[in-house]
Amino acid sequence: MDLAGKTVLLTGGTGSFGHAFVTYVLERWPTATIRIFSRDELKQFEMEKRFDSDQLRFFIGDVRNRSRLLRAMKGSDLVVHAAAMKHVGACEYNPFEAVQTNVLGGQHVVDCAIDAGVSQVVALSTDKAVNPVNLYGATKLCAEKIITQGNNYAAQHETRLACVRYGNVVGSRGSVVPLFEKMVESGQPLTITDPRMSRFWIKLEQAVELVMYAFDNMRGGEVFVPRLPSMRVSDLAEAMAPGRQTEIVGIRPGEKLHEQMITADEARHTIQVGDVYVVLPESHEWDKGTEWSGQPMPDGFEYISGDNDWWLEAGDLAQMLS
Numbered sequence: 001m002d003l004a005g006k007t008v009l010l011t012g013g014t015g016s017f018g019h020a021f022v023t024y025v026l027e028r029w030p031t032a033t034i035r036i037f038s039r040d041e042l043k044q045f046e047m048e049k050r051f052d053s054d055q056l057r058f059f060i061g062d063v064r065n066r067s068r069l070l071r072a073m074k075g076s077d078l079v080v081h082a083a084a085m086k087h088v089g090a091c092e093y094n095p096f097e098a099v100q101t102n103v104l105g106g107q108h109v110v111d112c113a114i115d116a117g118v119s120q121v122v123a124l125s126t127d128k129a130v131n132p133v134n135l136y137g138a139t140k141l142c143a144e145k146i147i148t149q150g151n152n153y154a155a156q157h158e159t160r161l162a163c164v165r166y167g168n169v170v171g172s173r174g175s176v177v178p179l180f181e182k183m184v185e186s187g188q189p190l191t192i193t194d195p196r197m198s199r200f201w202i203k204l205e206q207a208v209e210l211v212m213y214a215f216d217n218m219r220g221g222e223v224f225v226p227r228l229p230s231m232r233v234s235d236l237a238e239a240m241a242p243g244r245q246t247e248i249v250g251i252r253p254g255e256k257l258h259e260q261m262i263t264a265d266e267a268r269h270t271i272q273v274g275d276v277y278v279v280l281p282e283s284h285e286w287d288k289g290t291e292w293s294g295q296p297m298p299d300g301f302e303y304i305s306g307d308n309d310w311w312l313e314a315g316d317l318a319q320m321l322s
């Protein structure tokens, strides 16, 4: 996707993904404009100072507020929807809030994008949306469906919507890497929920590239899933602090031992295109004429972090973290 002269609205633009996306765009397209849409003025102030670029515009707003979102979207060519409540514990403890931000917010993104005449929307989803066991995952599953099936509302308009779905981001805010870093600094033992626990592992730049891939290839209603390596949390601890004492604290409420990225039922309507799996919409009334070409998945295919054929060992992790 060539962003020259384009305006992109980025919800949740002050977050980890937002910083990586802005860096990526500013390095490549000096005539692109990014509208950052989020609630907290301090984070926006700090981001404005950090990037010091007249290609950025800052909009204070909440995705729960439809009229504000519509105002911000007017005149945008593309939308990246990253805003979310994403902490499993916070979503469990504040369930109504999680639904408001992740589900109602997703509905507003669809509605406003259609009304503002945005041509393409890519929303960020997570492996926790697959067979969800916690409210965060359940709200992100709802959000995925709202985005992909939202194309039904857009059928007469030019707007098309799709999702990307990926696993744990190395070093994002509130993730295990900054947590382990703090424990290393303070000399505490590293707390490990279960030594068998595994996760899919992605770098922020790869997440940004996946979003760009989605803009380039979407027809509407797809979920784009990258092929990713898995890592064991115990290997991560070893990579970050070799030989350091660890403490097993048990799986927390709402956590899975292994994450799943594609279910066997989804695999029936999933194709592989290079290093990306594309979960195609099962039913769609829009763009009836357009077909995807790719490798269909074998019967019974499931994509689960614990069964992955690609693993990061402590050495790979240390290299990735550096």
Ligand SMILES: NC(=O)c1ccc[n+]([C@@H]2O[C@H](COP(=O)([O-])OP(=O)(O)OC[C@H]3O[C@@H](n4cnc5c(N)ncnc54)[C@H](OP(=O)(O)O)[C@@H]3O)[C@@H](O)[C@H]2O)c1
Residues within 6 Å of the ligand: 011, 012, 013, 014, 015, 016, 017, 018, 037, 038, 039, 040, 041, 043, 061, 062, 063, 064, 081, 082, 083, 084, 085, 086, 101, 105, 124, 125, 126, 127, 140, 166, 167, 168, 169, 170, 172, 173, 175
């Ligand atoms: N990090 C991961 O490991 C991971 C993995 C897979 C998928 N994802 C998905 O990727 C997306 C971005 O994640 P991230 O790591 O960048 O999260 P993050 O660092 O926590 O950033 C979240 C962003 O959303 C904004 N936000 C939160 N609630 C909002 C609301 N109601 N209205 C408007 N803005 C709101 C926050 O700013 P304010 O608080 O100032 O509003 C912030 O800019 C999320 O959708 C997440 O589910 C993340």
